[in-house]
Structures are given as C-alpha cells and as structure tokens.
Amino acid sequence: MTLFFLAPFLLAPLLPLLDRWFGNKAGWLIACVPILIGIYYGDLWWSLPAGEERTSVSWAWAPQLGLRLTLMIDGLGLFFVLLITAVGALVSIYASGYLAGHDRLGRFHAYMMFFMGAMLGIVLAGNLLTLYMCWELTSLASFLLIGFDNERREARAAATQALVTTAVGGLCLLAGFVLLGLAADSFELTDVLARKDAIQRHGSYPAIVVLVLIGAFTKSAQFPFHFWLPNAMEAPTPVSAYLHSATMVKAGIFLVARLTPALGGTPLWAGTLTTVGAVTMFVGAYLAFFEHDLKGVLAYLTINVLGTLMMLLGFGTPLAVQAAMVYLVAHALYKGALFLVAGIVDHATGTRDLRKMAGLIRRLPLTGAVALAAALSMAGVAPTFGYVAKEVFLDAVWHAPFVPILLTVVSVVSSILLVAGAGRVGIGPFFGRPTQDECDPPGMTMQVAPLVLAVAGVVTGLAPQTLMGPLLGPALEPIAGEPVKMYLTLWHGVGVPFVLSLVVLAAGIACYIVRGSLQRHLAGSLAVARWGPAKWYEWSLAGLYWVADWQTRMLQPGRLPRYVFVTSSVLLLLTIEEIVLRGGLREHYPGIDVRPHEAFAAVLIPAAALVAAASRSRLASVAALGVVGYGVAWLFSIFSAPDLAATQIVIESLTVILFVLAFARLPKYTLASSPRRRLRDALLAGAVGIVLTLLLLQATHEPHPPPISEWYVEHSVPAAHGRNIVNVILVDFRALDTLGEITVLATAAIGVWMLVRLSAQAPAKREGYE
Amino acid sequence: MNLILPFVVGALVAAGLYMMMRRSSIKLLIGFALLSHGANLLVFSAGGLVRGGAPLIEQGESLPPAAHADPLPQALVLTAMVISFGVLAFAIALVLRTYRETKTDDVDKMTTTER
Numbered sequence: 001m002t003l004f005f006l007a008p009f010l011l012a013p014l015l016p017l018l019d020r021w022f023g024n025k026a027g028w029l030i031a032c033v034p035i036l037i038g039i040y041y042g043d044l045w046w047s048l049p050a051g052e053e054r055t056s057v058s059w060a061w062a063p064q065l066g067l068r069l070t071l072m073i074d075g076l077g078l079f080f081v082l083l084i085t086a087v088g089a090l091v092s093i094y095a096s097g098y099l100a101g102h103d104r105l106g107r108f109h110a111y112m113m114f115f116m117g118a119m120l121g122i123v124l125a126g127n128l129l130t131l132y133m134c135w136e137l138t139s140l141a142s143f144l145l146i147g148f149d150n151e152r153r154e155a156r157a158a159a160t161q162a163l164v165t166t167a168v169g170g171l172c173l174l175a176g177f178v179l180l181g182l183a184a185d186s187f188e189l190t191d192v193l194a195r196k197d198a199i200q201r202h203g204s205y206p207a208i209v210v211l212v213l214i215g216a217f218t219k220s221a222q223f224p225f226h227f228w229l230p231n232a233m234e235a236p237t238p239v240s241a242y243l244h245s246a247t248m249v250k251a252g253i254f255l256v257a258r259l260t261p262a263l264g265g266t267p268l269w270a271g272t273l274t275t276v277g278a279v280t281m282f283v284g285a286y287l288a289f290f291e292h293d294l295k296g297v298l299a300y301l302t303i304n305v306l307g308t309l310m311m312l313l314g315f316g317t318p319l320a321v322q323a324a325m326v327y328l329v330a331h332a333l334y335k336g337a338l339f340l341v342a343g344i345v346d347h348a349t350g351t352r353d354l355r356k357m358a359g360l361i362r363r364l365p366l367t368g369a370v371a372l373a374a375a376l377s378m379a380g381v382a383p384t385f386g387y388v389a390k391e392v393f394l395d396a397v398w399h400a401p402f403v404p405i406l407l408t409v410v411s412v413v414s415s416i417l418l419v420a421g422a423g424r425v426g427i428g429p430f431f432g433r434p435t436q437d438e439c440d441p442p443g444m445t446m447q448v449a450p451l452v453l454a455v456a457g458v459v460t461g462l463a464p465q466t467l468m469g470p471l472l473g474p475a476l477e478p479i480a481g482e483p484v485k486m487y488l489t490l491w492h493g494v495g496v497p498f499v500l501s502l503v504v505l506a507a508g509i510a511c512y513i514v515r516g517s518l519q520r521h522l523a524g525s526l527a528v529a530r531w532g533p534a535k536w537y538e539w540s541l542a543g544l545y546w547v548a549d550w551q552t553r554m555l556q557p558g559r560l561p562r563y564v565f566v567t568s569s570v571l572l573l574l575t576i577e578e579i580v581l582r583g584g585l586r587e588h589y590p591g592i593d594v595r596p597h598e599a600f601a602a603v604l605i606p607a608a609a610l611v612a613a614a615s616r617s618r619l620a621s622v623a624a625l626g627v628v629g630y631g632v633a634w635l636f637s638i639f640s641a642p643d644l645a646a647t648q649i650v651i652e653s654l655t656v657i658l659f660v661l662a663f664a665r666l667p668k669y670t671l672a673s674s675p676r677r678r679l680r681d682a683l684l685a686g687a688v689g690i691v692l693t694l695l696l697l698q699a700t701h702e703p704h705p706p707p708i709s710e711w712y713v714e715h716s717v718p719a720a721h722g723r724n725i726v727n728v729i730l731v732d733f734r735a736l737d738t739l740g741e742i743t744v745l746a747t748a749a750i751g752v753w754m755l756v757r758l759s760a761q762a763p764a765k766r767e768g769y770e
Numbered sequence: 771m772n773l774i775l776p777f778v779v780g781a782l783v784a785a786g787l788y789m790m791m792r793r794s795s796i797k798l799l800i801g802f803a804l805l806s807h808g809a810n811l812l813v814f815s816a817g818g819l820v821r822g823g824a825p826l827i828e829q830g831e832s833l834p835p836a837a838h839a840d841p842l843p844q845a846l847v848l849t850a851m852v853i854s855f856g857v858l859a860f861a862i863a864l865v866l867r868t869y870r871e872t873k874t875d876d877v878d879k880m881t882t883t884e885r
Contacts, residue, residue, distance in 0.1 A: 560798065560877045561791045568787050594773055602774040606781030609804055613785040621800055628782070632807050635778070640824045640839035641814070644847055651855045655803060662862050663796075667875055672793040681791040689784025696776035696815065704818045709842035713834060716827060723827040725834065725841040730848060741849050748856035755863040 001056045001071050004040050005124065008033065008117030015113055016106030027096025027445060030109055031089040034116060038085030041124075045078045045474075055126050055190060065129075066187035072126030075474025079325070080123035080254055082471065087246040087336055088116045090449035095238040097445030098343050108148060112242065115141035119247050123254055128177040128187045131255075135173065135219070138248050139166040145243060146235040158231040161537065165228045169218025173255075176211030179204045184262070193261045193478075200266060209268050212259065213276075220252025220306045223280040224533035229303055230287075233295040237343030240295060245302050245339055246332045253309045253328065257321075257479045264316050273314025274402070278410050280307025285417035290519055290526055294342045294352040294425060298335065301378075301421050304414060305331045308393065311407070313479075315400050321479045322486050323389070323396035325472050326464075330377060330389035333457040337374035338425055340450035341367055344442045345429060354424055359434030366447055368430040373454040375426020377461070379419040379508060380501060383490055385461040385468075390415070390504075392488070394497040412504055419508020420515060427512075464488035565684065572688050575695065585698045598638060605631040616671070618663055626656045643726045775815040782808030795865045795875045802861060806854035810847050817843030 011033060019026045048054055059069040073081075092112060099105045118141055121134030140163075147159030181187040183202035184195045192199070199205060216222075221229040232244050243249070256273065263269055284304030291297045305327070312324035344367050345360065346352050361368030377386030397411045398404060460467045465488045476484040492498060511518065555566055579585060594602075605628055612624035629652030637645035673681075712729050722728035730738050782804050789801025817840035825841035827834050869875050 561793060564787065564790045568791075598774050602777055605778050606785075609781050609785035612800055612804060613788050618796065621797075625800055625803055628804065628807055632811060635775070635811070636814070638821065639814070639819045640822060641844050641847075642824050642826075644814070644844055644851070647848055647851055651851060655855065655858060658859060658862055659799070662866055665866055666796055666869055669794060669796070672876055672878075681788055685784045685786075685788035685791070688787055689780035692783055692812075693776045693780030696779055696812070697773070700776065700815060700818075707817065707840045707842065709840055712841060713825070713838075717832040723829070725825040725827065726844045726848065729841055729845040734845065737849065741853060744853055745856045748860040751860045752863040755860075755867045758867070 001044070001054075001073075001124075002059075002069075004037055005071055005117075005121065007037065008113045008120065012110045012113040012117070015109040019106030019109060025096075026106075026109065027093045030092045030096075030113070033113065034085035034088040034092070037120070038082055038089075041073060041078060041081045041085075045073050045075070066127075066181055067129045068127050068187070069130050070126035070188060071124045071130075072189060073124060074478050075476070076254075076257060076478040077123045079471055079475035080250070081120060083250075083329070083332055084116060084119050084123070084247050087242055087332060087453075088112070090336070090452055091238045091242040091340075094241075094340055094343070094446055094449040095236070097443050098238055098347070099236060100443070100445075104148075108145075108236070111141055111144045111148070112238070115145065115243060115248070119251070122251050126189045128181055128189065128192065131189070132170070132174050132177050135215075135251065135255075136167070136170050138243075138251060139163060139170055139219075142166070142232070142243055142248055145239040146232050148236055148239065149234070152234070155234040158228075158234040162228045162232050164541070165225055165537065166218050169215045169225065172211045172218075173215025176208050176215060179208045179211065180262075183208065189258075192259075196262050196265075199262055205263075205266075206268060209263055209266075209272070212255070212263065213269075213272055216252035216255045217276060217310075218252075219255075220249050220310065221280075221303050222252070222276050222307060222310055223283050223303075224536065226280060226283065226303045227532070227534035227537060230291075230296050230299040233293070233299050237295065237339060237346065240299070241336050241339035241343070244299065245335045249302065249306055250309075250328065250332075253306065253313065253324070256310065256313045257324070260313065260316065260321075260479050261481045270314050270316055270401070274311050274400075274407070275314075277307045277309070277311025277314055278407060280304070281311060281414045282410055283307070285414040285421065287526075288421045289417050289515070290523065292354050294345065294354055294357075294429070295339070296352075297354065297421055297425050298338055298342060301418060301425075302331075302335060304418060305335070308411075308414070312393070312396055315396060317396065317399065317401060318476070318480050318484050319392070319399060320396040321476055322472070322484060323392040325475055325479075326392050326468070326488065327389040329460075329468060329472070330384075330386045330457070333453050333460070334374040334377040334384075334386055337370055337450045337453035337457065338378070340446070340453070341371045341374065342425070344446055344450070347442060347446070348440050354428055356435060357429035358432035359430070361430040362434060364430075364441065366451065367442065370450045370454040371426045371430060373458055374450075375422040377454075377457040378426065379422040379505065380415070381505065383458070383461045385457050385464060387501075388461055388464045388488055388490060390501060391492055391497045394500045394504075395492075395495075398496050398500070408500070412500060415504040416507040416511055419504060420511040423509070423512035424515065461490065464490065561681075565681065568684055568688050572684070572691060575691050579691075579695075585694055598635075601631055601634055601638070605635075616669055618666075618669055619660070621669075622656055622659045622663075625659070626652055629655065641726075643724065775811055775819065779808050779811050779815070782811065793876045793878050795868065795877050795880075798877065799858065799861055799865060803854075803858055806850075806858070810850055810854070813843055813850065814847045 015026070015030060018029060022029060044054065054074075055070060055072045061067040061069060092109065095108060095112065096105065099108055102108070115138060118134045118137035122131055122138065125131035125134060143159045143163040146162050147155050149155045177187075180192060180199065183199045183204055184192040185198070186192060186195075199208070202208075218225045229244060229249065233240055235244070281304050284300050284302070284307055288297050288300030288304065291300055309324050309328055312320045312327070315321075342352065344364065345357065348364060348367075349357060349360070351357065373384070377384035380387045380390030394408075394411065394415075397408050400407045468488060469486065472488075473484065473486055476486065556563075608624045608627035608631060612621050612628060615621045615624065629648060633645045633648035633652065636642075636648055709729075712733055713725055715733075716722055716725045716728045720728045720732040722732060786801045786803075786805030786808055789797045789804060792798065792801070820837055820839040823835055823838040825834050825838050825844065865875070868880065872880060874880070
C-alpha cells in the first residue's frame, strides 16, 4: 500500500522526461499510472470481507506527537480513489492534446501527478495529521496549476488568492484536528471515529466543529469563501476539470463525510452545514446565471453543486447521504465532460464568451453531442444519471429533518437556475445561426475524455443500480455508520420528487428562453457583490500588508536606537508580567550586612555611570567609564575574586587608552536627540534598571542552590596540580572553551587590524577593486 | 546578605541602555562598555558573595578554606570580560572606519549599506 501511495510522488519528477521522449503520446502512457493505482486499490478492497477497512501503519514519523503516516482503505475511500484515478487518467490524455506543443507540458504532467498523489493521500489517510499533510499538498498543487501560465498577472493573482484562502482554512483545520486528536486521545482515524461520545462531550467540541468546517468550507468553495473558485478558472482547462470540479474541491465534502460518524448528529454540525450549504447552493446558481464566460458559468455551477452536497451531508439522514454520493458521481461525470468541452470550444474558436458563440455543432459535431448529453444530465433529464441524482436529491430535501418546505423552495429555485445554466453552456453555443467561420477541429486526444465521461453519464443512468450500486453502497456505510439499503432506479413512480422535477425542468427551460431579459432585469442585484466576500478578501489582504508594513517600520527601522528601545521595552514588559503573574516579589531581607567601604563603592559606581551617561564631554564620559571599571575591580577584590580584579584593571586601562586614541579621529558629542526623546529613553532605561535590581534582590535572598563546582574544587590540586582554582578551570578543565575564547580575540584583532589598515590606504587604491 | 550588587548592576544596565539608545555611535560604545560591566557583575553575584575567601589553595593543602567563593562564576566572568573587551575593541575600530567613510557618527543616518 505504501508503494502505491508513494508512486505518484516518485513518478512525478520523471514525467518531463517521458514527455521529451514520447511527445504527445506521453499522455496515454501517463494515464496508465492512475489506472493501475485504481485497479490496485479496487482489488485490495474487494478482496476484504464486506464492511471492513484495512489499515496499514507505514511510518511512525513522530509517534510521541501522534504523527504517523497511516493509510486506510474503506468503502468511502475507495469510492473517491476510483473517482480520482478515473478522471485523472482521462484528463491526462486530454491534457496532452490541450497543451500540445506547450514547452512546459512535461512539468504540467508532473504537477498533475503530484496533485493526484496528494489527493489520494487525503482519501486514504488513516491518521488526522496524515490527512492534513496531504490536504495542504493539494493546496500547493492547486497553486502551481492555477498559476501555470505564470507569465499572466491574472493567473498569478488567482493562484495566490486560492492558496491564501485554502491555506487559511487549512490552518484552521490543523487547529481543529489537534483539538480533535486531544479530545479523542488519538490521531488515528479508526480511534477518532470510534470515540464519538467522548468527543462530543468534550469541552472543545464546538471549537473542533467550527475549525474543521472552516477548513472544509474554504477547500470546497462554500459561501463566503466561494470567490476563489471562479478566479481559479485562470488555470488550463484540464486543471479546472480535474482539480476545481471533479476532485480537489470535493475534498471538503469528503472530509465532512469522513468525520460525520465522530462529529455529526448534533444541531451545531447539522445546522452549520445545512445553512452554509443551502446559501452556497443558491448563491452559486444565481451568480452563474449572470456570468458570460463559459468556464465561469461552470465554476459557479460547481459552487452550486458543492453547496448542495454540503447541505445533504448536513441532513445526515441515510437518504440524504445517499443522495449526496449519487449527486457527487453525476456531477463528476457531466461537469468533467462540460469542462473538457469548454476547453475544446476555447481552442477551436479562441473565445469563451457565451454571447459570441452559436451554431458550433456544424463545425464540432462530436463535441456538440457530448455537450448536449452532459447538459441533459446536468439538467436532470431522463434517462441520464443526472436525472437519477436529481430525483434522490429532491426526495432527500423533501424529507429533510428540519424546515423541509423552506429548503425545498431554495433547492427548487437553485435547480431551475441550474437547468437554465445547463441550457446556456450545453445548448446555446452549439445551436442557432453560426457566428464564427474560423474553427479548428480538435484532435482525437482531446475528444476521447469528454466522450467517455458523457457516455458514462448516460449509460449509468440507464442501469443505475447495476452499475453504481456496488460502488456507492459500501461508500455510504462509513458515513452512516451502518449498512445502507439503497436502490437506484430511473422510474420512482409519480411522487413529490417527480412532480418537483417536472416543475424544475419546465421553469428552467422557460428561464433559459427568456434569459436575456431576465439578466437585464435582475442585473441590479449584482451590486451587492461589490461588497461581497471577494472584497472582504481584498480588504483583509490589504489590511494584512498594512499591518506587516507598519510592524516592520516600527520594529525594524534599520536604526539601532529603535532596536535597543524595542528590545528593552519587551524585556521590561515581559519581566513585569512574569512578576505580576507570580504574585509579586516577596520582600524579606534578613540580616542586612553592608560595610562602609562597600557602601562607598555602591554609591561611587552608579554615580560614575550617571556621569558617563549624562556628560556632554567625551573625555569626562570616558574618565567616568574608567572610574566605573576600577570600581568594579574593587568590588571583585572585596568579594574574593583577585583574578577578576587584576584582569579588570588591565582591561579597563586598555579600554580608556583605546577610547582616547580613537577620539582624535572622531567628532565631539552633539545633542542629537530632542529633550523628549532623551526623557523617554531615560525613563525606559531607568525602569529596566529598577526592575533588574528588584529581581536581583529577590534572587540573592532566595536560598542558593548548592554550587556545581565541587568537582573542580576537589580535583584542582590532585588532578591538575594547580592552587588557583579559577585558573585551573580556565586553562585545564575547560581548556577547550578557553581556546575558543582566544580564537575570538584573535579574530577580533584581525578585524581591528583590517579596519584600521584599510582605512589608512589611499582612496585611489581602493577604487581598484570596487 | 549583601545589598550592594543589585543596585550597582541596576544602575550600570540603566546607564548602558540609555547610552545605547543615543544616536551618536561613540555613546553607543560607552553604553556597550557600561552594559558589559553590569552583565559581568550580574553573573558574578549569581554565585553568591563571600568576603575574604578567594578560591585559592594554600601550599600543602589540597582544599581551599571552608568559606571560599564559588570559582565557577569567576571563571565565567573572566571569560566574559576578555571577550567583551575584544568586541569593544573591534567596535571602536568599526566606528572609526564608519566615520571615515560616512562622515557622520549619527547611527540614525546609517540605515543603508549603500554609500
């Protein structure tokens, strides 16, 4: 299982080579990969006893975090595997025709293969974190593929938008998964799904639901995150057909279906899914009606379908779950075909504007027939699979567990618009008086895939139970948590769904016929879109840039005083916060023991430091610095550190000499800062000093831990034959550290020498190497 | 117990930070030196303070007097002192050179590496 899981990732980098050797035939070869993968998983699953899943833990990544690469196959997973591999195979054949002669076709195939691997990972994941990783990989693949025409600005912007939107959702999903894993006490999917009660009783259950659903909603383009999907149509058409219609945007649907046994069944879950789904369903269908770009219409109608699926999963009834899966298959078949048709039409006519197309069936007879079949399936006309799907959909809505009448009305209105949309994309461009003379007929490689999809849509409609039953039945079981009895048929008898279906069809046709005047009359309603979610995205992105810009200007202005200021402020605030959180400092100072000369030093050094800081003369400053240094040396000698005192005196003398020498070449002090700034800095520096003093007072009066230097003290004479323990530590026990220190000094000395020497050279010579 | 060092350290750090927030690069150097003194004393005091108990071993003995100062912080401070002197020397050279090149000691004007 691991090998087949990794295969797409391993093969992806090789595809450009394949493309170089086999040219346009490469697509057919590449199509074998998904077919083989599909067969492998199908065989694996069908060889299992009914109703079981197979789990394989392949790799414990970071077991202490619950991060494992676990793969699991069950009916639901297999259903999606077959969808992904079948559409993947068809699209890769199509793509080598669509992008024939493109100099980056090989790279395109590689991205698509990479995407397929990631998408298979989502549906086969047996661990929440594995699922999350693959989830983000698909976002990444989507980014690369939307921006495939990276010379175009629009493509780049759309790619970024899709990535930002889905990645924000992805981060929410990660947070939700972490909470979910903690609530279930395991990140393994089998454990999570088995611990429904523990999860739903857990305090973080509402947060889990909200975060996970935001992830699913962004990925599956639900309102108000739907805006990225129409823009993603910047991608080459095979990408739109594969990622943004058949598979990736279904990942959110899959996730909701997968987690329903663990999270579902509560009003929060059902209510959110139903509301968001229903709104998305309507918004998608409504916006599609006003779109004139062929792919744009298809994109909005995809949003409509994704909303429908979310809503059905929100109902959670066996009937609704069944309707969702049936509808999902129907959509993959007809929408895949229509997208591929759109690509052919785009190639043949050079336009995607629906208003400029008519009568194309004379030039593109096969494509026209395919489009017609797919459009009929989309409109839900018998005997297509779309009809079967629409019947179960309306049946499920009519029997919805809450507000069935309202939901039925919304569904019927959306479906009417969907029928009108089917007419606009499947009939409008192909019939009527031809508007274009020039027309390039498509090659065979581009015709195969849409033909197969459209034929499948009709054939499965004729015998739905025989053809789709064995696949769909097991897929429903993991969602419903029990074996689901389903029976799909073309003829249900005259019931409410049938009547609704007729109403939808009739109204939809009427709507299609009067579309021109309807569009004009309702166009005013689109003004709302000016304040819609796409704008929210722009505003929040602009806000983010502004904050980042502001923050960088504040924190990283390239001016040292500001850096010191910011660092000191943060240090001060964090220290104060910590002190307050710990309940303040304990003030008990037993046995104050200060001798007069020590008190004198304690006054002298701060006074000298003050002079060094406040003096307006450089020499006075440095003299005061010297006093500080000698004072410190004095303190060292008082408190039993003769070596330190000696070293300090030597170093301080050298320092003062260095400063005085340097002053000969440096300007005098000036008062560069305003009094206000000086006051501000003084207050901050003073506050840091005071807090530090208080902290140290506290620390020195805490009981001292036993020193860790016992060993050094005991072994100084016996082992190192030295009587000055500090020296012994430096040159014997920690000799390597001292070697490092010497290296630092040597480096500094070389640096000083270079700086002084280079500046001594004449400018003329320096120009030589500039 | 001793109350001296906390006040000395606080004063040195405050004066050092104030000087490092000035625009003149010379003041920056002096601030750096003051801050180093503060940091060294801070580490020194962390080991506890002992009067008249240098960590030295008398001839013929194998251990220092019972109430001796902890030698480890002293060793650390000795290292720190020498290193900070090295850095200070380098910084002085750098400031000299920078002034020569840019004709200013105002660090607010040194926001770019371009000349």
